[in-house]
Amino acid sequence: MRKWMLLFILCVCVCVSGCENKGTTYKETTNENIANDEINKKEAIDKEGFFEDSAGYKFDKYIVSDHFELYYNSKNELNKFYATNSIKILEEEYNRILEFLSVDSTNMPIVKINMYDEYECLRQSIISEAFFDPDDMDINFAGVMLSKDTFYYTLKHKSGKSVDLETVLVHEFVHTVAMALTNGKMQIDWLWEGTARYLTEDTDYSKVYYKELIEKGIPDRYLLKRNVKYRYNYGYSMVEFIVETYGREKISRFVVGLRRYRRSS
Numbered sequence: 001m002r003k004w005m006l007l008f009i010l011c012v013c014v015c016v017s018g019c020e021n022k023g024t025t026y027k028e029t030t031n032e033n034i035a036n037d038e039i040n041k042k043e044a045i046d047k048e049g050f051f052e053d054s055a056g057y058k059f060d061k062y063i064v065s066d067h068f069e070l071y072y073n074s075k076n077e078l079n080k081f082y083a084t085n086s087i088k089i090l091e092e093e094y095n096r097i098l099e100f101l102s103v104d105s106t107n108m109p110i111v112k113i114n115m116y117d118e119y120e121c122l123r124q125s126i127i128s129e130a131f132f133d134p135d136d137m138d139i140n141f142a143g144v145m146l147s148k149d150t151f152y153y154t155l156k157h158k159s160g161k162s163v164d165l166e167t168v169l170v171h172e173f174v175h176t177v178a179m180a181l182t183n184g185k186m187q188i189d190w191l192w193e194g195t196a197r198y199l200t201e202d203t204d205y206s207k208v209y210y211k212e213l214i215e216k217g218i219p220d221r222y223l224l225k226r227n228v229k230y231r232y233n234y235g236y237s238m239v240e241f242i243v244e245t246y247g248r249e250k251i252s253r254f255v256v257g258l259r260r261y262r263r264s265s
Contacts, residue, residue: 039051041059041062041069041071041112042062042064042069045059045060045061045062045071051071053114053125053128053129054125054128054129055121055124055125055127055128055129056124057073057116057121057124057125058073059071059072059073059114060073060074061073061074061079061080061083063083063084063087065087065090065091066091067090067091067094067108067110067111068087068090068091068110068111068112068113069110069111069112069113070083070086070087070113070115071112071113071114071115072114072115072117073117076117079115079117079155082115082117082155082165083115085165086113086115086165086169089165089166089169089170090111090169090170090173093169093170093173094173096199097170097173097174097177097199098177100199100248100251101174101177101178101181101195101251101252101255102181102249102252103177103180103181103252107180108176108177108180109148109149109176109180110149111149111150111151111173111176112149112150113150113151113152113153114150114151114152114153115152115153115154115155116152116153116154116155117154117155117156118154118155118156119141119142119154119156119157119158119160120158121154122134122143122144122152122153122154123135123141123158125152126144126152129146130144130146135158139232140157140158141157141158142154142157142163142168143163143168143169143171143172144172145172145175145176145179147184148176148179148180148184149176150176151172151173151175151176153168153169153172154168166200167200170196170199170200171196171197171200172196174195174196174199174200175192175196178192178195178196178255181252181255181256182255182256187255189231189235190230190231190234190235190238191235191238191239191254191255192231192235193231193232193235193236194231194234194235194236194237194238194239194240195235195239195251195255197232197235197236197239198236198239198240198243239251242254
């Protein structure tokens with residue numbers, strides 16, 4: 001019953017998604033020039049000993065692997081451990097994510113990552129560089145993809161509780177792989193977040209909404225796009241339905257197909 005309901009609603013949706021400063025409001029954006037791309041981060045650390053992001057947070061160490069560059073601050077002695085473990089997680093997941101989305105590794109850039117040890121430092125950087133305030137988003141914010149080869153994440157939630165490191169890292173990396181699939185273009189909102197949640201196997205977050213989903217159906221296309229929480233709540237279920245009904249190879253085709261639809265709408 002749930003699958004048939006999802007199929008009907010899915011068709012409707014497709015045919016009709018050191019820290020200072022204070023922020024503005026949420027703005028959907030992908031800016032190819034953000035994330036300090038005007039400087040060579042490794043060169044700055046090698047020559048000057050550090051580089052600062054636009055909000056004043058200092059990065060003085062980096063780790064380079066086959067597919068990633070990760071920058072962090074060594075003031076907290078545990079940060080090296082978290083940075084090393086982050087690279088390990090990402091490299092272990094690399095082939096699985098690319099295979100699922102049918103992305104050739106030759107189309108993937110080296111992904112550059114800023115690791116923050118506190119939520120507020122990440123927040124101020126996003127306000128300065130991406131022009132939205134994570135506090136305005138009704139989700140437990142822990143990371144953001146800023147461009148097709150860059151994402152930021154924090155080790156601590158706003159509450160001070162440690163993040164689930166693997167969940168945050170894989171979620172943001174899925175976004176960068178999806179960008180390779182669409183040549184650097186954003187996708188329909190629910191598909192964007194739903195695919196990341198599905199590949200992160202972040203099931204618990206969505207299951208609590210299944211009853212409401214069955215009783216009320218998926219919100220209309222406008223709400224799926226504008227309500228940040230909806231795209232997370234329902235995106236997972238919609239992607240799960242596509243994969244279980246048609247197979248995982250359909251997701252990459254669907255991503256590209258919906259991108260064309262969005263551009264023409």
